[in-house]
Structures are given as structure tokens and as C-alpha cells.
Amino acid sequence: MEYGHGKKESLFGSIDWVALLLYLLLVAVGVVAVFSASWVEESENFFAFSHNYIKQVVWLGISLVVGVVIMLLDRSLWHKIAYFLYAAAILALVATLLFGRTVNGAKAWFEFGPIRLQTMEFAKIAIALATARLMSEYAFSISSFKSLVKVAMLLLVPLVITYMQNDTGSGLVLCSFIFMLYREGLNRWLCIPIIFIAALFLLSFIYSPTILLIALILVFTISAAFANRVWRHGVIYLATLFGGSTMLFIILNAFPAISVDYYVILLSTTLLSMVGVCVYAYRTRLRNLYIMVLLFVVSVMITPTSNAMFNVMKPHQQNRIKTFLGITDDASLNYNVRQSKIAIGSGGFFGKGYLQGSHIRYGLVPEKHTDFIFCTIGEEFGFAGAIVVLILMLAFIFRLMRMGDNQRETFGRVYCYIVASILLFHTTINVGMTIGIVPVMGIPLPLISYGGSSLLAFSIMIFIAFAFDAQTTRDLPSYSNGIGN
Numbered sequence: 001m002e003y004g005h006g007k008k009e010s011l012f013g014s015i016d017w018v019a020l021l022l023y024l025l026l027v028a029v030g031v032v033a034v035f036s037a038s039w040v041e042e043s044e045n046f047f048a049f050s051h052n053y054i055k056q057v058v059w060l061g062i063s064l065v066v067g068v069v070i071m072l073l074d075r076s077l078w079h080k081i082a083y084f085l086y087a088a089a090i091l092a093l094v095a096t097l098l099f100g101r102t103v104n105g106a107k108a109w110f111e112f113g114p115i116r117l118q119t120m121e122f123a124k125i126a127i128a129l130a131t132a133r134l135m136s137e138y139a140f141s142i143s144s145f146k147s148l149v150k151v152a153m154l155l156l157v158p159l160v161i162t163y164m165q166n167d168t169g170s171g172l173v174l175c176s177f178i179f180m181l182y183r184e185g186l187n188r189w190l191c192i193p194i195i196f197i198a199a200l201f202l203l204s205f206i207y208s209p210t211i212l213l214i215a216l217i218l219v220f221t222i223s224a225a226f227a228n229r230v231w232r233h234g235v236i237y238l239a240t241l242f243g244g245s246t247m248l249f250i251i252l253n254a255f256p257a258i259s260v261d262y263y264v265i266l267l268s269t270t271l272l273s274m275v276g277v278c279v280y281a282y283r284t285r286l287r288n289l290y291i292m293v294l295l296f297v298v299s300v301m302i303t304p305t306s307n308a309m310f311n312v313m314k315p316h317q318q319n320r321i322k323t324f325l326g327i328t329d330d331a332s333l334n335y336n337v338r339q340s341k342i343a344i345g346s347g348g349f350f351g352k353g354y355l356q357g358s359h360i361r362y363g364l365v366p367e368k369h370t371d372f373i374f375c376t377i378g379e380e381f382g383f384a385g386a387i388v389v390l391i392l393m394l395a396f397i398f399r400l401m402r403m404g405d406n407q408r409e410t411f412g413r414v415y416c417y418i419v420a421s422i423l424l425f426h427t428t429i430n431v432g433m434t435i436g437i438v439p440v441m442g443i444p445l446p447l448i449s450y451g452g453s454s455l456l457a458f459s460i461m462i463f464i465a466f467a468f469d470a471q472t473t474r475d476l477p478s479y480s481n482g483i484g485n
Helices: 017-038 052-072 076-099 119-135 145-164 168-183 188-203 209-228 231-252 262-284 288-311 315-325 331-346 373-406 410-434 452-470
Strands: 101-103 106-112 115-118
Touching (some): 017 052, 017 452, 052 452, 076 106, 076 410, 106 119, 115 452, 119 168, 119 452, 145 168, 168 410, 188 288, 209 231, 209 262, 231 262, 331 373, 373 452, 410 452
Antiparallel strands (some): 101 106
């Protein structure tokens, strides 16, 4: 193939062989684990297509063929068609919402004969490319409020659609983009309130609105003080706000005819103070305070509406939250996670041996080949095997981040960071839910869990990053906001 000024390189001449080896090792672990979770000793036809492990091998073959095709394409093509792919992805998500098939309570699948495809898995690729394209525009600035709103809107549209599909877990993967934004230079003290907002929904079931409001005020004020080095003004603001609210509460409730809750007074005075904060931000030209104010108002709106949001959820989603927070005594609701933890714990340090996992063999762990594939690895290969798999995954994620660091332009760098962020989020949530430290969300373990849509989509996403890295030394025309930006 010929690029730039006539320099010729072989198809795989510049590929990151370490990253490719890690990819192949992870998919191999997946095939081995799926075989163990799906193998039936009494089966007559070992190579029957009805077996999950045979389907996984077929999807792996398709993924590798598609990967080779991607390596043949010029990287600039992805920049040109990024927005078109995003529009097609949104249309596909809407079509799935209207005409798709419902699987495990989520209307997020298209079915073509024996083949089922989850559209959001492929939509992630288009969303990643479109985000990278947006952030590579000349006028984009990570410190600009307008630019960040554009990114938020780009992510909000598919997030809302997946919520309507009842596929909240897949939609929440888009929250992983915060890691990419931080890597691109988003103020770390702005990231903390965003992460706190993400946890606010769960916290609202444990703590009272007053405690949450106080926590919100402290988190946002301290973050703003750190971000802008205005500690003195931050202390004055907190003292004035809490002192004034407390005095107003005492004065109003001194009258027998008046009874006002402290939460109402604190909320009212805080919202009124936002006007003063905006004036202060304007005078001191601290633009990130505008973002802080917007995020604070959004978080305040989330707290009182959490119960309403909980009530519109499906029963199985409500049960997952209840069991995670420990606010239900029904042991049957926690069956999946409990059996998963027992299976992993019974594996000990070195495991029971391949195909020797009793919980896996006797079907005590539901979804043992998909969402709970990690407990299959833990029971049969033990703590040592589980750690090896996690090390392979983390090494692969760091390799993708290294690819991003090697990029000469913003588009490729942002895309590689997004892929690494998505893999990290998937891995953290999947492993976390199998050991009971995060709610069950139905998020697969990348490249390892059974599923053609997941394996093919992740492979496409990864091979695009491979192509960017392999072609990064070639002399290509620039189409972003500066070299090394």
C-alpha cells in the first residue's frame, strides 16, 4: 500500500505486535472459558454449531477477517465518515427501539434468522469516532464551556435512547468517556463533581436529602477552590451559606405558626447564591465556575427525582439496586451474585482445574458464559488465573493508551483513549459485579464473554486503533487542530 509521498510499507509492517499478541491471548482465554462454561459431556456432536463455543470461534474468525480489512483502509477515511457513522448509529438505535427484539428485558437487539446483533455494541464505535472528530476540530477547546456542552450532547442522545430501550448498562458505558476527557486535559477538580453526580442516584437511597445537599455543596465548593486556587473565597462562601441558612432556619421556626424544614431553607439559599457565583465568575473570568454551577443545578434536580426514576425501572433493575445496597431481606434476589462469589471463592489460589468447576458444571451460576464468565475463570483457575487474566487486560489497556500517546494528531489520540476507557470501564464493572462490589448491569467482559456482537464490535473498535497506530509514522495530511495537540 502507498501513503503520503510514495512511502511503501507492508500491511503489518508497523503494527504493534505486543498489542496484537495481547488481543489474541485475551480472545483465546475467552474461547477456553466459553468452552468450559458451555461444554456438555453427553454431547454427541462436538462441532455442532448449536454449541456456544463453536459460535464463539466462528465470530472470532469473522472478527479477524474484518480486522485485516480495517488494516487495509486509510486512517483518514474514519475521520471523513465519523459523523455519518454517528447518524447511522442513532438511526439504528431508534429502529431497534421501535422494531427490535426484547432479550432479558432490554429491547436492544435485531434478529436476522439465527443471528442476533446488539446495536449499541456497534454504536459505541461510531460514538467514539464522532467524539474524536468533534474534539479534533480547530475551534474545540477542552477548557471551553461551549465545547464541553457539544461533547455532552453527542453522548446524551444515545444515552437517552438506550435508557428507553431498558438497556441502561450499555448506555452507562458512555460515562467512561470522562477518563478520556481527563486525559485530554479536563481539570481533575471538575471530574470529581461529575463522578459524584454519577453516584448520586445510588446514594439517594441511603442518605437523606439534607445530607446529600450538604455533601454536594462541600464537594463542588472544595473542587472549585482547588481548581481555581481561591481557598479564601471558598471558605467565606461556605461560612456565609451555612451560617445564613442556619440563622434563617432558627428565626423562621421561632414563630409558632411557621414550620420550615432545614433542607428547604438550605436549598433555597444555595440556589439563590448561584446568581452571586455566576457574577463572581464573570468578574474574575473563571469560566469553569459556570460549568460547576450547571453541574450543581443538575445534581440538585437528580436528588428529589431519584424515587420517581426508581419507580419507572423494571422490577429486575429495582431488585439489583436493592440487593446491592442491602435494603432488602429477600435472599433470592441476590442469588446470581451470591453463587458467583461462592464459585470464585471455592477456586482457592490455583483453582479446581479446567472443566472441574462444580458450580459451573452443575449450572449453579446463571449466565456463566456471558456476564458471569469471570467466575468460570475464578473457580477453575483460582486467584492466580484470575489475576493473570486481569494483568493481560490491564497490559492491553495500557498498550492502547500508549498508542494514543504516539499519535501525531488529536483525532487518533482521542479515539485510542476512548477505546482504552471503554475497555477499562467494561472490565471494572464486569469483575466488580461478579464479586458483588457493583450492581449487576449486564455488561460483558471484553473479548472474553460469549457473544458475537460484543466480540465483533470490540474487535472492530480495537483494530481501528491498531490501524491508527500502524500508520502513525506515515506521512498523512493533517486534519486536526495541530500536531501533537
